[in-house]
Amino acid sequence: SQQGEEDPQALSIQEGENATMNCSYKTSINNLQWYRQNSGRGLVHLILIRSNEREKHSGRLRVTLDTSKKSSSLLITASRAADTASYFCATRNAGNMLTFGGGTRLMVKP
């Protein structure tokens, strides 16, 4: 069962613009992770934010977490064509297994 749901399902922007993706989840969490998947490849871990953190940065990535709204957002600033990929949020379910959302497919046009 999916714990996290990403929004939008697809996003198309021009190079240099910022891309924002949102993730909503259902139950309380200890942390939330974001992953990236290039077409036809495996997932790559991007960033983890703990439940007691509100914001975290890594390079051009900024992740926020609002536990009261059970939501997280991933912002990619100054996007590049190489950022074209699918982005997934993941949280732990009751069985302590990672549960992934359906993903946001980001296309960055050069």
Add this chain to the structure above:
Amino acid sequence: DGGITQSPKYLFRKEGQNVTLSCEQNLNHDAMYWYRQDPGQGLRLIYYSQIVNDFQKGDIAEGYSVSREKKESFPLTVTSAQKNPTAFYLCASSIFRWGARGDNQPQHFGDGTRLSIL
């Protein structure tokens, strides 16, 4: 370089045939996982193993089987009982820690096997 290797990259299954997907890791991770991904969808957990000689069913285990005889290897067999096997299969591994410390361990993924029916 440490990582996870999945093979083959593409696999075709005939009617009534069992096929086995290979997953090997040299990251010294205790935990390994198999996921299924359908087009445009997220990942669904098939099986996972936290220690050698032990594994547990995930959300969609029916029609699949696994073994964990070695720490480095976690092969997945797609049996003839799986009537809709066409999908992208991803293997992952992670450090395993009991309790809350286990929550923070990211998973490392292979590059997948794409399985189709002939």
